[in-house]
Amino acid sequence: MNDTGETAVRLGRISYLNVLPIYYPIESGNVRGPLSVVSAPPAELNLLARAGKLDVSACSSFEYASAADDYFLVPDLAIGSRGHVRSVLLLSRLPVAKLDGKSVRVSYQTHTSVALLKLFLQQRVGVDVTYTTGDVTRALASGERPDAFLAIGDEAMRLSAHPDYPHRWDLGSVWLDWTALPFIFGVWIARRAAAAENPGPVREACRALVEAKDWSKARPELVAELAAAQGGFTVPDMRTYFEGLVYDFGEREKDGLSVFFEKLEGARIIPKAPKLQFLEM
Structure with missing residues (x-):
């Protein structure tokens, strides 16, 4: 339980600056939800999610491809680029x-x-x-x-x-x-088992993530300033960096991710390209 009496959803956070626009609004209290945040590198979050120790998490695209039967994708939220990504x-x-x-x-x-x-x-x-x-x-x-x-x-x-x-x-x-398509490096996933066990809190947590994205999108200068202070970069560098990132998960982003999975299957890096299956919000 969290301090409001709700079931706390265990939320995985990548320990990189590129997700600051999603997590700062939650961690600062500007966006609220039934969340308990766990920060780790991407590969460690993948292991925690597979072990059932996270309910919702930032997740590498490759991890979703490797265990799609265990996850739903969170709608309207991803991290990628439409070209130059810098990171x-x-x-x-x-x-x-x-x-x-x-x-x-x-x-x-x-x-x-x-x-x-x-x-x-x-x-x-x-x-x-x-x-x-x-x-x-x-x-x-x-x-x-x-x-x-x-x-x-x-x-x-x-x-x-x-x-x-x-x-x-x-x-x-x-x-x-x-x-000629965007590339999606990471997605947010909800474990299917967690969504079945606690459907209300899990969906509320996912809505909070999308709300946080929109909150930061309306405050790009603040995001650049916060990232510069945390990472030791200049504000102009961070402004340019975040302008090159994509946090939406629209049709072109879906196409880009599907093509990536098809290429992985063709190269025999994964056995089969998964379908993109989203959590119903």
Whole structure:
């Protein structure tokens, strides 16, 4: 129970700046709902949701594709881009066409971005690389210099101008050039079991998330200021960053996500492209 006597819905929060517009209104009390917030990297939230330890959560698109039978999508809410995203970057010491046979360092924290990178390099560029997993920031600080690496979230923005990696590809732009569609990196899901057990609180929590999106959309300057203060970036940088993100889940975003799933199935990265099934609000 929360302090109003309602059943508290366990809500997963990605620990990145890009979801600040969704969670700040809730955490500050400007938008209310029966919510208890749990913050973690995307991969950890996926594990918590699968274990039944979250009811509603931000979730990687890849996680939804991997366990769609366990989840409903929250309508009208996603996180993606219609081009340049700035926070999902492939940085390389070599031109991308010369990465064949080379190694690319990726983070364990993201499944969707790694899957998109594999599709890009295999199908769009036509190179075969070896993927290794590890902490990129720590490796660079120790003097290690992988041939290329995938950076996501706040780390991507901090490393985007690294002098040893002059070749940079924004994966949001890569996808738009390839498909002419938005790319959805993450969604919000409600566990089907939670929606069946506590339908009222779960739906109220999901409505609060959409309300929070609208609250922040009406206050872009405040969002930029808050993100700059939290992340150590400038307000103009954050303003530009959030202008490049998509939080709506309209028809084109649905098309973009469905095409991504179809490509994953075609590449045998997932066994079958799932249908998009939404929680009835």
